[in-house]
Amino acid sequence: MKYKILIILYSIIFCNSGCTNQAYQFDDEPIIYLYVDKIPKINYDSGLKSFIYSNLRWPKMFDGEGKVIASFIVNKSGKVENIKIEKSLCIECDKEVIRILSLMPDWEPGEYNERIVNVLIYLPIYFRVEK
8 A cells, every 4th residue: 555655646746747737727717816916905995904894793602702714816807706714713703704705895906917817815804802
């Protein structure tokens, strides 16, 4: 069994270094960027933080503090899509984060090499009581 794993790893390493990736590229798959020249910007006068915390409803069954990390894509049209919870706090908090991100207005899309592109955003949202 150890030999099979070694052979598979060996073939993957050498194929990746010597083979072309053209066979694995599909024209209809969108490319998603994490690093861009111009980051997307929300079209909301007071900014992203203000939008989130003015729309946040504290979950009734949650009495702690912490953060939820969400990810989403700002597509070429400025729409938010593919919202995912990357780090959960509790089910109620996760649902609230998804609800808020689903309500977001359009964004100014990101740019890379002077082209409008799809951009992946990671966003922490904090649930804490201000004193």
